[in-house]
Amino acid sequence: xxxxxxxxxxxxxxxxxxxxxxxxxxxxxxxxxxxxxxxxxxxxxxxxxxxxxxxxxxxxxxxxxxxxxxxxxxxxxxxxxxxxxxxxxxxxxxxxxxxxxxxxxxxxxxxxxxxxxxxxxxxx
Amino acid sequence: xxxxxxxxxxxxxxxxxxxxxxxxxxxxxxxxxxxxxxxxxxxxxxxxxxxxxxxxxxxxxxxxxxxxxxxxxxxxxxxxxxxxxxxxxxxxxxxxxxxxxxxxxxxxxxxxxxxxxxxxxxxxxxxxxxxxxxxxxxxxxxxxxxxxxxxxxxxxxxxxxxxxxxxxxxxxxxxxxxxxxxxxxxxxxxxxxxxxxxxxxxxxxxxxxxxxxxxxxxxxxxxxxxxxxxxxxxxxxxxxxxxxxxxxxxxxxxxxxxxxxxxxxxxxxxxxxxxxxxxxxxxxxxxxxxxxxxxxxxxxxxxxxxxxxxxxxxxxxxxxxxxxxxxxxxxxxxxxxxxxxxxxxxxxxxxxxxxxxxxxxxxxxxxxxxxxxxxxxxxxxxxxxxxxxxxxxxxxxxxxxxxxxxxxxxxxxxxxxxxxxxxxxxxxxxxxxxxxxxxxxxxxxxxxxxxxxxxxxxxxxxxxxxxxxxxxxxxxxxxxxxxxxxxxxxxxxxxxxxxxxxxxxxxxxxxxxxxxxxxxxxx
Numbered sequence: 233x234x235x236x237x238x239x240x241x242x243x244x245x246x247x248x249x250x251x252x253x254x255x256x257x258x259x260x261x262x263x264x265x266x267x268x269x270x271x272x273x274x275x276x277x278x279x280x281x282x283x284x285x286x287x288x289x290x291x292x293x294x295x296x297x298x299x300x301x302x303x304x305x306x307x308x309x310x311x312x313x314x315x316x317x318x319x320x321x322x323x324x325x326x327x328x329x330x331x332x333x334x335x336x337x338x339x340x341x342x343x344x345x346x347x348x349x350x351x352x353x354x355x356x
Numbered sequence: 357x358x359x360x361x362x363x364x365x366x367x368x369x370x371x372x373x374x375x376x377x378x379x380x381x382x383x384x385x386x387x388x389x390x391x392x393x394x395x396x397x398x399x400x401x402x403x404x405x406x407x408x409x410x411x412x413x414x415x416x417x418x419x420x421x422x423x424x425x426x427x428x429x430x431x432x433x434x435x436x437x438x439x440x441x442x443x444x445x446x447x448x449x450x451x452x453x454x455x456x457x458x459x460x461x462x463x464x465x466x467x468x469x470x471x472x473x474x475x476x477x478x479x480x481x482x483x484x485x486x487x488x489x490x491x492x493x494x495x496x497x498x499x500x501x502x503x504x505x506x507x508x509x510x511x512x513x514x515x516x517x518x519x520x521x522x523x524x525x526x527x528x529x530x531x532x533x534x535x536x537x538x539x540x541x542x543x544x545x546x547x548x549x550x551x552x553x554x555x556x557x558x559x560x561x562x563x564x565x566x567x568x569x570x571x572x573x574x575x576x577x578x579x580x581x582x583x584x585x586x587x588x589x590x591x592x593x594x595x596x597x598x599x600x601x602x603x604x605x606x607x608x609x610x611x612x613x614x615x616x617x618x619x620x621x622x623x624x625x626x627x628x629x630x631x632x633x634x635x636x637x638x639x640x641x642x643x644x645x646x647x648x649x650x651x652x653x654x655x656x657x658x659x660x661x662x663x664x665x666x667x668x669x670x671x672x673x674x675x676x677x678x679x680x681x682x683x684x685x686x687x688x689x690x691x692x693x694x695x696x697x698x699x700x701x702x703x704x705x706x707x708x709x710x711x712x713x714x715x716x717x718x719x720x721x722x723x724x725x726x727x728x729x730x731x732x733x734x735x736x737x738x739x740x741x742x743x744x745x746x747x748x749x750x751x752x753x754x755x756x757x758x759x760x761x762x763x764x765x766x767x768x769x770x771x772x773x774x775x776x777x778x779x780x781x782x783x784x785x786x787x788x789x790x791x792x793x794x795x796x797x798x799x800x801x802x803x804x805x806x807x808x809x810x811x812x813x814x815x816x817x818x819x820x821x822x823x824x825x826x827x828x829x830x831x832x833x834x835x836x837x838x839x840x841x842x843x844x845x846x847x848x849x850x851x852x853x854x855x856x857x858x859x860x861x862x863x864x865x866x867x868x869x870x871x872x873x874x875x876x877x878x879x
Binding site: 240263264265267268289290291292293294295297315316 | 358360362364366367798856857860861
C-alpha cells in the first residue's frame with residue numbers, strides 16, 4: 233500500500249484495514265519546532281475531515297484532521313514524550329495514531345505522493 | 357490539519373555563536389548592568405531586614421491546616437532586597453524608556469497628570485464596600501467617564517466593569533447570547549470571525565459556548581462581504597469584527613456588513629482594540645455596531661503591559677442595552693448610586709465582584725478632560741499620520757502587505773527577506789540591538805512573516821526617523837547576504853537569543869535548592 237496525502241497535509245498509510253496517520257514533512261517544515269502534541273485516545277471514533285489531534289509549536293497551534301473515518305486503536309506514546317519527532321521523522325517514526333478503517337473507499341479521493349508534491353508546489 | 361504556517365524555528369540557530377554567559381569580566385556583570393542572581397540564590401539563612409519580636413507561645417488553632425514544614429523564604433538584608441528589585445526593574449523595557457511600536461497594542465504615553473489625579477486620596481483610598489454616601493465623587497467620576505464613552509461611540513449604554521479587552525469581549529458575547537435567549541431563539545450556535553481577528557475573538561466565542569467559523573479576507577486585506585453573506589443564516593448568533601482591522605485597514609464595507617448581519621438576525625460585535633485610530637472621527641454606533649469593548653489601557657492612555665491593570669468598558673447600542681450587566685451608576689435627586697441588582701430584567705448578571713478598575717477610570721477621564729474633544733480628534737489623526745509616515749518611508753525596502761493609506765498601524769510581510777535566509781524573527785532581534793522594542797511579529801496570520809508597526813501619536817518625527825533609518829539599514833544588510841549578523845542577534849542584551857523551543861519542551865518553572873537538585877540528580 234502506498235502512502236496517501238490530504239490537502240490538509242496529513243498522510244495515511246494503510247496496511248490491511250489499519251491506517252497509520254501523521255503530518256507531512258512539508259507541514260512540519262511550516263510549523264516550526266514542535267513542542268507539544270495531543271493525540272486521540274484508543275477507542276475514539278473519528279470522522280473523516282474532523283479534528284483528531286493537536287500539534288503545537290512555540291507560537292502556533294494547529295488541529296490535525298482525520299484523513300479517513302474509523303476507530304483509534306493506538307496513539308504514538310513516543311511522540312507525546314518527544315514531540316520533536318514530528319520535526320525529525322514526520323513521515324516515519326513521528327506518526328500520530330493508528331485507526332481501524334471504516335470505509336476503504338474514502339482513500340480514493342486522497343492524493344498519492346507525486347500529486348501531493350505537485351499540490352504543495354502549486355499552492356505554497 | 358488547520359496548518360498555522362506562522363511557526364518558525366525557535367531554537368538558537370546553529371551558527372549563531374550563541375551566548376554562553378561569558379562577558380569577559382571577572383564578575384559576569386556588563387558595565388553597570390548587573391548579572392542578577394535569583395532572590396533565592398541570594399538566601400543567607402537567618403538573615404532578615406527587620407527586627408521582629410519573638411513569637412509568643414500560643415496553642416495553634418489551625419488544626420489540619422497548620423503548616424507542616426517551613427515556608428522556605430530566603431533571608432536577605434533590606435539593601436539586598438531593594439537592589440534586587442531595582443536591578444530587575446532596570447532590565448524592563450517600557451514605553452517610559454523608549455519607542456514601543458508593538459502593533460495592535462497601542463503603546464502610548466501615559467501622561468503624568470493621569471498619575472497625579474489617580475493618587476488623589478479621594479480616589480486612591482476608597483474601598484468598594486464603603487457606603488455610597490461617602491464615595492459620591494468617585495461615582496460622579498464614573499458617571500462622567502460613562503458619558504464620554506457613550507458620546508465618543510454614539511452608544512446608548514456602557515458598563516465599566518470588565519477587567520480588560522478579552523473580558524469585555526466576553527461581556528459583549530454574553531449580552532448577545534442573552535438577547536437571543538430572551539427572544540427564545542436557541543438555534544444560533546455560531547459566531548463568525550474574520551481570519552485577521554485577534555486570537556481572543558474566537559477564544560471568547562468558544563468560551564461562551566459558540567462554534568467559530570472563519571471568514572476569509574479579500575486580496576486588499578478586508579472582510580470578504582460575499583463570503584460573509586454566504587455564511588450568514590439562522591444558525592449565526594453574531595459577527596466579531598475589529599475595525600480598523602489588524603492589517604491596519606478600515607473595513608470600508610462595514611455598513612453593508614452590519615446590514616447583512618442584522619438582516620440574518622444576528623448581532624454585530626466590534627473589537628474596539630484599534631479604536632485609537634478613529635476616536636472623535638467615527639462613532640461606532642453610526643456604523644451599525646451593536647456592542648463594542650474599549651481598551652482604556654490602549655486608547656485612553658492608562659498604563660499596561662506590566663505597568664498596570666487593563667480596563668475594558670463595553671458600550672451597547674439600543675438593541676442590546678437591556679442586557680447590560682450590573683453594577684452601573686445612576687443619579688437622581690439623592691445623588692449618585694450604584695445599581696447592584698438587575699431585578700427581573702433580561703440582563704445576564706455581573707462580570708466582576710465590584711465596579712471595575714477605579715484607578716484606570718481616573719486616568720482615562722484625566723486623559724479625556726485634559727485633551728478635550730479637539731485634542732482627542734487630533735490624537736487619532738496624528739496616530740494615523742505617524743503610521744502612514746512609517747509605511748511611506750519603508751515601502752521601497754520592505755514589502756507592505758496591502759496598499760495604503762493605512763490607519764493607526766502599518767503591516768509588512770517577509771517577502772522582502774525572500775532568499776536572504778533572514779527571518780522576521782531575526783529582524784526583530786536585530787532591532788533590539790538598535791534600541792527598539794520590536795514590532796508585533798507573525799501576526800496577523802493572513803500574511804506570511806508579518807511585521808506590524810503601530811507608532812501611536814506619542815512619537816515625534818525625530819524618533820520615527822531614527823526607527824525608520826534603523827529598519828532601512830537592517831533591511832539593506834539582510835539583502836546584502838549578511839545572514840550571520842542576524843542569526844547572532846541580539847548581541848547587546850542581558851541575554852542573547854533565547855532557546856524558546858527548549859523552554860517550551862523542558863520548562864523549568866520553579867527554583868530548586870542546590871541540595872535538593874543534587875539529590876534529585878543522584879536518584
